[in-house]
Amino acid sequence: MESRENPVDPFDLVVFGGTGDLAQRKILPAMFKRFCAGQMPGESRLIGAARRELSSESYRVLVGEALAAHLPARPDGDTLAAFLARIDYVQIDGRGDTGWQDLAALLCPDRIRAFYFSVGPSLFGDLAQRIRAEGLADDQSRIVVEKPFGHDLDTAQRLNADLDRQFMECQIYRIDHYLGKETVQNLMAVRFGNMLFEPLWNSQYIDHIQITVAETVGVAGRGDYYQNAGAMRDMMQNHMMQLLCLIAMEPPAKFDPDAVRDEKLKVIRALDPVEPHHIIRGQYTAAEGVPSFREDVDNPRSKTESFIALRCHLSNWRWAGTPFYLRTGKRLKTRSSQITVVFKDAPHSIFGRESGRHNNELTIQLQPDEGITLDVTIKEPGAGGMKLIDVPLDMSFAEALGPEADGPDAYERLIMDVIRGNQTLFMRNDEVEAAWAWTDPIIKGWELRGDVPKPYDSFTNGPDDSSQLLRRDGREWRGIKR
Ligand code: BG6
Numbered sequence: 042m043e044s045r046e047n048p049v050d051p052f053d054l055v056v057f058g059g060t061g062d063l064a065q066r067k068i069l070p071a072m073f074k075r076f077c078a079g080q081m082p083g084e085s086r087l088i089g090a091a092r093r094e095l096s097s098e099s100y101r102v103l104v105g106e107a108l109a110a111h112l113p114a115r116p117d118g119d120t121l122a123a124f125l126a127r128i129d130y131v132q133i134d135g136r137g138d139t140g141w142q143d144l145a146a147l148l149c150p151d152r153i154r155a156f157y158f159s160v161g162p163s164l165f166g167d168l169a170q171r172i173r174a175e176g177l178a179d180d181q182s183r184i185v186v187e188k189p190f191g192h193d194l195d196t197a198q199r200l201n202a203d204l205d206r207q208f209m210e211c212q213i214y215r216i217d218h219y220l221g222k223e224t225v226q227n228l229m230a231v232r233f234g235n236m237l238f239e240p241l242w243n244s245q246y247i248d249h250i251q252i253t254v255a256e257t258v259g260v261a262g263r264g265d266y267y268q269n270a271g272a273m274r275d276m277m278q279n280h281m282m283q284l285l286c287l288i289a290m291e292p293p294a295k296f297d298p299d300a301v302r303d304e305k306l307k308v309i310r311a312l313d314p315v316e317p318h319h320i321i322r323g324q325y326t327a328a329e330g331v332p333s334f335r336e337d338v339d340n341p342r343s344k345t346e347s348f349i350a351l352r353c354h355l356s357n358w359r360w361a362g363t364p365f366y367l368r369t370g371k372r373l374k375t376r377s378s379q380i381t382v383v384f385k386d387a388p389h390s391i392f393g394r395e396s397g398r399h400n401n402e403l404t405i406q407l408q409p410d411e412g413i414t415l416d417v418t419i420k421e422p423g424a425g426g427m428k429l430i431d432v433p434l435d436m437s438f439a440e441a442l443g444p445e446a447d448g449p450d451a452y453e454r455l456i457m458d459v460i461r462g463n464q465t466l467f468m469r470n471d472e473v474e475a476a477w478a479w480t481d482p483i484i485k486g487w488e489l490r491g492d493v494p495k496p497y498d499s500f501t502n503g504p505d506d507s508s509q510l511l512r513r514d515g516r517e518w519r520g521i522k523r
Pocket of ligand 1: 188256275
């Protein structure tokens with residue numbers, strides 16, 4: 042199949058944890074779609090590796106079932122058969138001797154090798170060491186690691202050290218799937234591809250910035266993980282932090298991995314510690330047909346948060362004095378992720394007080410219904426004098442771009458970037474550590490004070506205190522009720 046996309050060289054992709062949930066939901070469907078787009082060139086192969094005893098034949102059946110369950114439409118028979126013919130399986134023990142020789146026998150010497158660690162972080166170091174010891178990797182090989190990358194700064198540093206002993210930083214791809222989302226990359230395109238916004242992109246013109254990532258799902262099925270993580274570790278330390286970086290960073294000199302990551306790192310390092318009264322934590326309660334958070338994590342006294350809202354500041358020239366409000370939670374009213382840039386009022390209103398207060402707002406809707414809206418102030422139509430209203434200049438990407446708006450999903454893009462050797466959309470070791478260095482004292486503060494999250498009704502906007510966080514600054518949240 043010929044590809045319209047940037048070509049990639051032939052590769053062997055080994056997925057450790059190849060029978061697991063992430064592989065089935067994301068990695069295998071993503072690879073199937075890339076195969077259909079012509080991006081598994083030559084004899085490129087996908088090799089599932091896991092502890093489960095399976096033949097390659099049975100693994101192909103599992104892959105077929107995963108695709109049927111997780112692709113929007115059933116794949117057609119011939120294409121599926123051609124894809125499955127590129128798949129093998131090895132039973133392997135990450136900490137033992139089983140399977141490594143079988144894996145070595147499957148790998149082709151002339152292809153790019155990527156090893157995807159879709160397993161818990163406790164196995165990262167062992168896998169990296171074993172891959173090296175077995176001579177399966179050379180300096181062109183890559184490893185891909187999933188979040189959570191550590192539980193705090195100390196564990197993240199140890200993980201980095203374990204990986205660094207075996208691989209160079211340019212071979213390590215730390216995934217934050219938010220960076221692979223089309224609209225998240227659009228943040229950079231909007232800011233640095235247009236002359237319109239950048240001159241106004243600072244505390245002189247911007248009153249504040251809000252970032253909301255709201256989900257309707259709860260944590261059922263991931264209770265054990267989530268009880269130890271909470272919204273702070275699960276979303277704030279990584280996805281929300283990355284959105285903040287892209288919104289707040291200085292223009293990099295080039296769109297290349299280190300130029301972009303250097304600028305993101307500066308944002309994280311410029312973050313002030315957050316005052317305890319600028320953080321609201323919440324926990325969802327039961328609603329009709331859905332259990333409470335405490336039931337979902339099977340811990341009646343859980344102090345873990347399923348919601349967090351906070352106000353933070355960046356100590357640098359561009360953003361001094363501009364608050365950033367970040368909010369994320371589960372079991373909220375709608376699934377909606379958006380960033381709103383609220384500009385300041387015009388310095389003087391020539392229309393008098395009766396025309397009201399008006400300002401511009403730029404809203405970047407990340408998901409669903411990706412698009413950008415700019416609220417501008419105009420005269421209200423009619424003969425009633427000079428009354429002003431705010432109306433949106435609305436650009437829905439689906440309307441503006443048609444089918445082109447449906448780009449590859451985050452995992453498709455990120456895995457192909459691994460094969461191309463492009464690290465721009467992956468987190469560097471110092472970035473991850475800086476994010477933990479900011480997060481750790483916040484979490485330690487809760488532990489020391491014995492903070493308990495505020496209960497909130499499922500399918501609402503979260504705890505009332507979260508609205509208060511903005512109201513006491515004379516502001517309102519945007520976002521969840523679109
Ligand atoms: C994951 C978190 O990283 O991101 C989940 O672990 C969360 O808790 C998910 O639900 C959200 O991703 P998306 O792409 O659905 O917004």
